[in-house]
Amino acid sequence: MDIKIVEVGPRDGLQNISTFIPFDLKVSFVEKLLRAGLKDLEVGAFVSPKWVPQMRDSLEICKKFKGTMALVPNQRGMDQYLESGLKNVAFFTAVSDTFNVKNTNKTFLQSLETYKPLIGQANLDKSKIRMYISTAFYCPFDGRISSKKVFETVEKLLEFEIDEFSFGDTIGRATPNEVVELVKGLEKILPIEKINMHFHDTYGMALCNAAKAIELGIKSFDTSASGLGGCPYAPGASGNLATEDLVYFCENQGIDTGVNLDLLVEATLRIDAFLSRISSSKVNQLIRGQV
């Protein structure tokens, strides 16, 4: 594989969908994604079911798929994570403190205090650790986030044993020039294999941004099958870069992703139908039409 695709559809893609997706359908979705060749999947979040009801069966899902990753926001979540038997944990913070406070009621520095013991526990458990760095380009409240501020955020995390940093264009507003600026700076403070890019396709720029990051040597990307992550027709609520789009883009240019596109599209049929959802990926729509 030339690039690693981290399929975040079962978590980032589903978490904001209000219709509860039955356990069996989630399990079948993950099974089919695995069968399509996606080896790195985030399948759950150990968050309060009061706040994110869609993730209320994460423990059961994770127990079925031990090679996957899950999101942990606090000690309570960490306890469930350790019970699940997973070996890949993801924590979440953001460059913008307005965003941090609105989302987690903590500033970045306060979230570090929370994570410090959790990272210790994950290290002891020999889990791989991912840190989401949200609003790495734009914040819905504060607007443009300077790259300098992202670098400062990363620098404060360098004392921890973190295996991967996932930099999110949370509201999908970035364009390639901004990706160049951020990635070139990040490469000076992080080994390139620790950098993952997480683009949302709100303005349709996600694939162009990923293309530019690939040119710069980035080898790890978050995507979601069928572009799950919000209704593509609800302004401001678009999903992740669609896995199909990145796979098509790569495979047609000799960049190996290890993913079988037909099986990937097949994996999305039931869940899109259940959600009465039109895939936001044109590649998906086309392959679907041919199946």
Next chain:
Amino acid sequence: MDIKIVEVGPRDGLQNISTFIPFDLKVSFVEKLLRAGLKDLEVGAFVSPKWVPQMRDSLEICKKFKGTMALVPNQRGMDQYLESGLKNVAFFTAVSDTFNVKNTNKTFLQSLETYKPLIGQANLDKSKIRMYISTAFYCPFDGRISSKKVFETVEKLLEFEIDEFSFGDTIGRATPNEVVELVKGLEKILPIEKINMHFHDTYGMALCNAAKAIELGIKSFDTSASGLGGCPYAPGASGNLATEDLVYFCENQGIDTGVNLDLLVEATLRIDAFLSRISSSKVNQLIRGQV
């Protein structure tokens, strides 16, 4: 302006839509596109109304907008073009002869015979001449088209006074590597300012391809407002690169297009509503939601 956007929505975008769009709506569409800053527009085709009924009012449209461009397939069309008073004529051919024969009942060389006198008339009329070179990457019947074959096609046209060549990814299958190969070769046989790229967004690759062409120095692109040119949910029938997507991409990176994005979106509201059509441009959808 750093790049020139040729708005082909009123012609390429509308020609295959079976619902006839009333004359007044077409006129208002073109007027609003002009107001948005689009100075280069293709607004009609002097083709048989039997074959392309949507274009049956092209003469009246062209007479109203003398600064625009229209497509001419034959002498009969040329006569109408000359009557219209336009000074920008477009001819059409394809690299793939299978495609040429299926579309125009002529091989490339036979189409040259047709165009020879028409080009002469256009030269006498001091019209600017555009030549569409369709299937420059893929043919729906013959598959991948080699760049070498495109270069040979262009070379046979070099004896004519042609102002612009528009290279079409007719079925929207190309990826940036293929754009690099084609453009680098074209730049050896054509002045760069005569090269225009015409990407369809069938597989969602159009913007990535345009981005790569911009990097290579190409300064002229065909796009269609709202991504008109086919129902985005009908497999295989996707439209041109959406004008909004290219404008957003450029303007956010300091590349001047001369186009006002809000006015552009405003120009698409009535025609999309008339066609009960969801814009295939995410940028358009978002701006629309904010308006």
